[in-house]
Amino acid sequence: xxxxxxxxxxxxxxxxxxxxxxxxRMMQLIDLFQSQRATITFASAAASSGYxxxxxxxxxxxxxxxxxxxxxxGFVREIQPAMVIFDRFMTEEQFGxxxxxxxxxxxxxxxTEDLHCLRRSRKNALKxxxxxxxxxxxSDETARREIASIYRSDxxxxxxxxxxxxxxxxxxxxRDLLHYLPFMLQPVDTPAGxxxxxxxxxxxxxxxxxxxxxxxxxxVLFMKKEIWPLxxxxxxDAELHLYGAYPTQKALDLHDPDTGFLIRGxxxxxxxxxxxxxxxLAPLRFGAGLKGKLVEAMxxxxxxxxxxxxxxxxxxxxxxxxxxxxxxxxxxxAKAAVILYTDRMAWQKAVEDGFQxxxxxxxxxxxxxxxxxxxxxxxxxxxxxxxxxxxxxxLMHHTMASTRYMSRWxxxxxxxxxxxxxx
Numbered sequence: 001x002x003x004x005x006x007x008x009x010x011x012x013x014x015x016x017x018x019x020x021x022x023x024x025r026m027m028q029l030i031d032l033f034q035s036q037r038a039t040i041t042f043a044s045a046a047a048s049s050g051y052x053x054x055x056x057x058x059x060x061x062x063x064x065x066x067x068x069x070x071x072x073x074g075f076v077r078e079i080q081p082a083m084v085i086f087d088r089f090m091t092e093e094q095f096g097x098x099x100x101x102x103x104x105x106x107x108x109x110x111x112t113e114d115l116h117c118l119r120r121s122r123k124n125a126l127k128x129x130x131x132x133x134x135x136x137x138x139s140d141e142t143a144r145r146e147i148a149s150i151y152r153s154d155x156x157x158x159x160x161x162x163x164x165x166x167x168x169x170x171x172x173x174x175r176d177l178l179h180y181l182p183f184m185l186q187p188v189d190t191p192a193g194x195x196x197x198x199x200x201x202x203x204x205x206x207x208x209x210x211x212x213x214x215x216x217x218x219x220v221l222f223m224k225k226e227i228w229p230l231x232x233x234x235x236x237d238a239e240l241h242l243y244g245a246y247p248t249q250k251a252l253d254l255h256d257p258d259t260g261f262l263i264r265g266x267x268x269x270x271x272x273x274x275x276x277x278x279x280x281l282a283p284l285r286f287g288a289g290l291k292g293k294l295v296e297a298m299x300x301x302x303x304x305x306x307x308x309x310x311x312x313x314x315x316x317x318x319x320x321x322x323x324x325x326x327x328x329x330x331x332x333x334a335k336a337a338v339i340l341y342t343d344r345m346a347w348q349k350a351v352e353d354g355f356q357x358x359x360x361x362x363x364x365x366x367x368x369x370x371x372x373x374x375x376x377x378x379x380x381x382x383x384x385x386x387x388x389x390x391x392x393x394x395l396m397h398h399t400m401a402s403t404r405y406m407s408r409w410x411x412x413x414x415x416x417x418x419x420x421x422x423x
Contacts, residue, residue, distance in 0.1 A: 021292020
């Protein structure tokens with residue numbers, strides 16, 4: 001099916017695999033479809049950056065697009081893609097109805113990255129000092145938008161088994177609309193290889209995560225105020241090196257060499273810094289999806305201390321690569337960090353557990369084969385699939401009706417403003 005077929009990927013942002021797990025996952029998807037000899041166009045309304053992947057060097061056509069512009073209609077009509085991938089639900093909201101109108105036979109796939117409504121609801125529960133329970137999502141505005149986007153799409157890629165279960169149990173989404181696709185990784189065959197130094201060759205703690213991502217910022221503040229002082233009392237020579245793209249001035253102001261709390265900013269090579277640290281600290285108090293920083297730590301043989309939210313969906317029934325403590329228990333998090341940092345046997349077991357998780361939970365070839373098979377099967381029965389998804393058809397009908405007129409109003413307003421500016 002894929003050879004010589006055109007695939008359009010509409011990115012929420014241009015992929016930065018060195019800055020975020022989302023960027024890395026997008027590059028995995030691109031690599032998968034290129035291996036099937038598909039012709040790929042990547043388009044985004046976002047501004048470019050100096051850290052974005054060089055897609056053109058990979059033979060991918062790149063295009064800047066605009067929201068609320070009928071120029072996109074001509075753009076997608078000219079491409080006539082067999083498949084369109086929307087990167088996150090906001091992108092499907094903006095462009096999905098236009099794709100459906102101009103290319104009705106194109107398969108529409110939503111790459112959720114994670115459930116934004118889950119992250120938002122957990123954040124609010126933390127902010128208000130309340131316990132999170134899944135049913136609170138039913139009253140969440142973001143959830144209504146996100147679930148509607150899932151229904152309008154022919155298939156949604158879900159990165160976490162926990163989110164697969166949530167979508168079916170809380171929102172009653174038909175399994176036929178969902179496909180489980182976590183990170184696609186190669187097994188770690190050489191535990192003692194480059195970038196995987198042993199216990200004695202490693203030192204200090206590491207935290208890595210994009211500073212534009214709210215769960216990471218909260219985690220950094222949580223460590224600064226409540227966790228790191230407890231660790232330093234027991235390990236006075238230890239340092240915590242905090243890496244991440246796009247640090248704000250507020251984050252840079254947390255830099256404190258006297259206490260070993262060191263804001264390092266962007267890591268030129270994440271593997272180099274992760275592979276030299278003895279323990280990864282990731283006390284996430286809210287979030288969703290799979291945490292790339294923790295999976296990457298496993299790849300480089302770096303055990304981690306995290307929370308239930310941080311570990312969610314990663315290990316399955318396998319033992320965690322390190323230790324898990326309650327997000328509301330800073331003393332327990334600090335205690336676990338000190339044990340893992342000083343206990344050689346516990347550390348080594350955690351390293352091996354991490355390699356096993358990578359091997360059994362994220363085998364790239366298995367997930368690639370399953371996705372390709374699922375897409376081919378869906379494409380061959382697309383008409384019946386859409387008939388069965390009455391809710392999605394209904395939502396698309398009303399979205400096309402309402403959004404079309406709103407978009408045209410915005411277009412007209414923008415034209416009027418442009419004319420006024422010329423006078």
